[in-house]
Amino acid sequence: MNSYLERVLEETKAKNQCEPEFLQAVEEVLETLSPVVYAHPEYEKLALLERLVEPERIISFRVPWVNDKGETKVNRGYRVQFSGAIGPYKGGLRFHPSVNQSIMKFLAFEQVFKNSLTGLPIGGGKGGSDFDPKGKSDTEIMNFCQSFMTELCKHIGQDTDVPAGDIGVGAREIGYLFGQYRRIKNVYEAGVLTGKSIEYGGSLARPEATGYGLMYFMREMLKANSKNLKSKTIIISGSGNVAIYACEKAQAYGAKVVAMSDSNGCIYDPSGIKLDTIKEIKEINRGRIKEYLDKYPSAQYMENKAGETPAVYTIKADIALPCATQNDINLETAKLLVENGVWAIGEGANMPCTNEAIKYMLEKGILVAPAKAANAGGVAVSALEMSQNSMRYSWTFEEVDKKLDNIMINIFKACQNAASDYNYGTNYVAGANIAGFRKVAKAMRAQGII
Numbered sequence: 001m002n003s004y005l006e007r008v009l010e011e012t013k014a015k016n017q018c019e020p021e022f023l024q025a026v027e028e029v030l031e032t033l034s035p036v037v038y039a040h041p042e043y044e045k046l047a048l049l050e051r052l053v054e055p056e057r058i059i060s061f062r063v064p065w066v067n068d069k070g071e072t073k074v075n076r077g078y079r080v081q082f083s084g085a086i087g088p089y090k091g092g093l094r095f096h097p098s099v100n101q102s103i104m105k106f107l108a109f110e111q112v113f114k115n116s117l118t119g120l121p122i123g124g125g126k127g128g129s130d131f132d133p134k135g136k137s138d139t140e141i142m143n144f145c146q147s148f149m150t151e152l153c154k155h156i157g158q159d160t161d162v163p164a165g166d167i168g169v170g171a172r173e174i175g176y177l178f179g180q181y182r183r184i185k186n187v188y189e190a191g192v193l194t195g196k197s198i199e200y201g202g203s204l205a206r207p208e209a210t211g212y213g214l215m216y217f218m219r220e221m222l223k224a225n226s227k228n229l230k231s232k233t234i235i236i237s238g239s240g241n242v243a244i245y246a247c248e249k250a251q252a253y254g255a256k257v258v259a260m261s262d263s264n265g266c267i268y269d270p271s272g273i274k275l276d277t278i279k280e281i282k283e284i285n286r287g288r289i290k291e292y293l294d295k296y297p298s299a300q301y302m303e304n305k306a307g308e309t310p311a312v313y314t315i316k317a318d319i320a321l322p323c324a325t326q327n328d329i330n331l332e333t334a335k336l337l338v339e340n341g342v343w344a345i346g347e348g349a350n351m352p353c354t355n356e357a358i359k360y361m362l363e364k365g366i367l368v369a370p371a372k373a374a375n376a377g378g379v380a381v382s383a384l385e386m387s388q389n390s391m392r393y394s395w396t397f398e399e400v401d402k403k404l405d406n407i408m409i410n411i412f413k414a415c416q417n418a419a420s421d422y423n424y425g426t427n428y429v430a431g432a433n434i435a436g437f438r439k440v441a442k443a444m445r446a447q448g449i450i
Contacts, residue, residue, distance in 0.1 A: 019102035089125030092166030113436030158191030211245025213377015323348030
């Protein structure tokens, strides 16, 4: 690693010792930037990297709310506005008990490069709360969302910061958040949130965007390496929005998806996952994936065991799509995947593989579609939703889907070209980092020391 990069990384580690996820994300990016920084010695004088790894703003706040028993509960809310160099801050809100400042900062840092790769004018941010929506009534969800937005509304706006959904924040939560924003601000500012329902300014194809975008990127990556998806066996970790629509598009391309999972375990159906049943369980009934056996008893349910490799990754396949959460695949799991014949990985979740796992898979010649490029379809269509809100006009599903497809093609080309420019071969992880960084770095230089 370049000496300047080494110094920045060590300083970042010293300043953020209790934030492992954030440090992991920073290290993964900086390790690939040596040739770029070597070609631009002026970056050190401008302290460009020091500014790049320091958020422009971190907002932390109390969120009091009342449950159905009349008890007052208190959670912590966050919004990390990491970089506004190329547009208003843009990134989702996550409601999950694991949320802390480290996770918010890692997600916002990743979002900077992801949003840069889309080619659209959006900066990077992320937010959320350690609130757990599971098991809560609609009234409790509404009470929490209204309290959360009462503070968040002071820091966002369609030209300032535009949140969206993420884990635990779907159309229901976005609706409550938007309603409270409109109530407080007394203005119909449709572009302040994305992921809205169609009835009040949402975009067609937004629910499908991240999963579809992942498969568009995979299609391009495989095509560039003389491979394709037809008749390939795929395992998918997760059964949420990203996993469901990645499965749908993979099946449309002729692949056979044989396994999907949730936090408890996975379903293995050698004849191919019946997606309509998964959608009914997860999108309508909000149930557990084990219920798949009620309709297809010939399928196999494999339970996750604490401290062991998630069951879904023990199944032999050609391609693995981690679409659940961060650090789902560690070095041990990566070795098992290679042993079981996996030759391509598509990161549908944010940072689903540890740095050690990524390095091992690249060394073994595995094609890796990195999250900041491969799962950028969601934020890309969110930006298209902002465009439609600004125009007060809606595109058809087919129009949005076509734009998404073109964006993902361009993202892959950007990763491929950047990897080629700096002799990284088929290391699209490095290509994504470099391609995303170059645009942000140019914008930061142009705007002075801020």
